[in-house]
Amino acid sequence: MFYHITKKVPFRKFHYDANFSKVSTVTNTKLITDYFYQGFPAKARQVFDEMPHRDLVTWTSMISGYTSNAYHSDALALFRDMLAAGVTPNAFTLSSVIKACKGMDLQTSGEMLHAQAVKHGVDRQEYVENSLLDMYAMCGRSMSEARAVFDCLMEKSVVSWTTMIAAYTHHGDGHAGIHLFRQMIQEGVELNQFVCSIVIRACASIKNRILGKQMHAATVKSGHDKVLPVGNSIVDMYCRCMSLLEAEQYFNEMHEKDLITWNTMISGFEQAIPQVALSLLIKMGSNDVTPNCFTYTSIASACANMAVLNCGRQVHGTIIRRGFVGNLQMGNALVDMYAKCGSIGDSQKVFNEMSRKDLISWTSLINGYGIHGYGKEAVELFDEMIISGIEPDSVAFMGVVSACSHAGLIEEGLKYFNLMKTEYNVLADREVYGCVVDLLGRAGKLTEAYELIQRMPFKPDESIWGALLGACKMHKNAKLGKIAAEEILNLKPKGAKTYVILSDIYGSCKQWDEFAETKKLIKETGSKKEAGMSWIELRDEVCSFVVGDTISPYTVSIYKTLRVLSKHMNDSGVVSDFNALQHNFEPVTR
DNA sequence: ACTTCTCGGG
Structure with missing residues (x-):
């Protein structure tokens, strides 16, 4: 049992003072660790502040306690205090404080700590090495630096492998993560819970359900699936691979669930079956799990996807009552929700009242204006965003180009498309090209649209040809329409929708022979167009x-x-x- | 007595 010993302890004046002080330091340090473990940083701090004597371990316990409770800036501040007090850090201290730098994305401070580690001769110790590797991997813009460090490691522990796999996955390169995992297995490194959960996450990020299922099996075999983060990763993987049935099945079989489990399910269902997301919210309440900010951002998105304004307003009310309005991601979800529910005024209002805005906030409202046909407002907001110093990405450009497209602002749309590479060095992805094809197509510039498809740096997919086909219908162009339809049918042979649109085009062009022939084909394939x-x-x-x-x-x-x-x-x-x-x-x- | 790597929001 721990008890709190302070300066006021009277025995200190006796002759065994020094010895007692040592005992009390050890005891109080244990107490600090325990308070942090229970999640009470303030209580730990109080013990620390009232201690008559603190040694290196005491300081280190405080610093590591702060980091593991995500109080990163406090950890760093305390480390500075420690140096000022003349205490020399050891490997334990440095690995904790390097972790704090990673948590705050401070590579420069991390580099300074790296120098400290070298100075004190602990930079080649396993824990320090791994925390440095993690810091470089997660703070760096690319993986090249971390990769160099990793390749030079004297001994690669399972932690080093995990760190690298996690970093590749977080940088959006799940394939590289899995490649590294295969290498790790070949070298005979044993699985642990950390590797299991991050590799499953990597499978989810590249939507490889087969591999994900294999990993699921491997975790069951090794017993690691009993660990909550691993189980949560499995649920997440099935959701992201759009295997919602398997996600639900596994979810139901889990013997233990936490807030993250529920949130993972809710965000997994929010897009495909938003009604289920809402019923999960109710269910989690009856299971005595209290929803948090994460939960409500997904719920707001579910309302957006159902386009149910009244329900959305009620959810917004709950969000206000629970005090989640200040949260950035929450605000973003609400901006999107009101726009998709048809109330662009509320969307603007939420946006204007946000105390902090990021690229996603601006993009959400730009998209909202686009949905509502407010091309001019979208363009103005985009420019305002640039002035406020936000760097646009391809999604933001897609928002403004698509808004221009829907509002018939052809020149404006093309202007932003060109600005992407000339001014902002943002690579146009397939979706942006799709928007521009749509923009040209709606304006009746069908030949230009066709030429753009031919010279774009990707293999055009169904949706790009679909944009051209739709434009051909709008402008009654049977010649290009036939080309687009053929391309789509090559990619998706049984698409009844494509035949229907093509026959529409022939009909409106009064090419009755082709019209009849296409109709015949529709009957022959026997497939039906999915009704909107x-x-x-x-x-x-x-x-x-x-x-x-x-x-x-x-x-x-x-x-x-x-x-x-x-x-x-x-x-x-x-x-x-x-x-x-x-x-x-x-x-x-x- | 103190240390590194895992899961949820456009």
Whole structure:
């Protein structure tokens, strides 16, 4: 049992003073360690401050305790105090304080500590070496420095391997991480829980479900799957590989779950089946797990993906009540949520009230403006972001280009596309090219769009040809439409949707022979186009609609309203696109 | 008595 010994202890004045003081230092140091272990840094600090005498181990316990509780700046400050007090650090101290530098992304300070380690002759000790390796790997912009250190290690322990695999994975190169893992196995290094969880994470990052499942099996065999972080990684892996059934199955089988387990499931389901994310929130409550900030950012995204404004507002209310509004990622999720739920005003409001904004905050609102057709506002916000000193990435450019595309701001959109490489040195990925194809296509510059596809540095995929095909439909260009459709069918032979659009194009171009032939092909392949679905919130209910719906109790009034609306459109001179549609279906009424 | 590597948010 520990008890708190302070300066006020009266026995200090006796002759065995020195000895007693030593005992009390050891005891109090144990107490400090224990307080940190229990997660009470303030109590640990109080013991430390009241100690009559502190030795190197006491200082080190404080520093490492701060780091393991993520109080990195306190750890660093205390290290400075320690040096000022004339105490010389050892390998234990330095590995802890190097870890603090990693936690704060301070490579320069880390390098200074590296020098200290050399000075005190501990730089080649295993723990110091590994913490330095981790610091260089995680703080550096690339892996080259860390790789050089790793290759020079005298002895590669499982920790060194884990550090490297983790760093590659965090830098977005899961393949390199797995490659290193294979090497590690070949060298006969034993698995431990850390390697298991990070390798599964690497499988998740490259969405390799087969390899992930093999690793899952390996962890079961070695018993490491009983460790929570490993189990959580397994759930995460199945979610990211879009194997939600397996994720749920494993989740249900877990004998122990923590907050991260629940959060992993909720964020895993948030995109594909947002309703399940909401029911998981309720379930976790009845399992006595309290949701945190992470939980609610995923829940806000789930509301965004369901486009349910009322539900979203209620969630926002809960977020305010729980005091999560100041959180950056939380704010970002809310900006996105309101935009996707159709309330761009609330989206702006949340954005304006955010005390800190990062690239994602700006991008979310730019995307929101794009969704709502506010091209000019998107462009202005993008420029404002640049002025505020934020460096755009390809996602941000995609947001502004796509907003321009939807608003018909062709010149503006192309301007930003060109600025990417000329001004900002941002590489346009396949998605950005897709946006630009869409932009040119909508503007009727079909030949330019086709030429861009031919000279882009990637193999065009289905969605890029799809953008061209859609534009061909819009501008009634059967020649390029046929080319685009053929390319898509090469990539995805049974795409009924492609035939349908192509037949629309032939129909609207009045090429009836080709129209009939395409229709015949649709029948022959026997596949059906997946129906698009829309939904709105009506009071407490979500009502969904599909084309040709006869099931909805509102069918009759829906088509009545549609006729009124299209009459309004015609009367006010809006040219509707109903011509192409007429060939596909007739409204079904009862 | 003190040390390194693992899991969740566009």
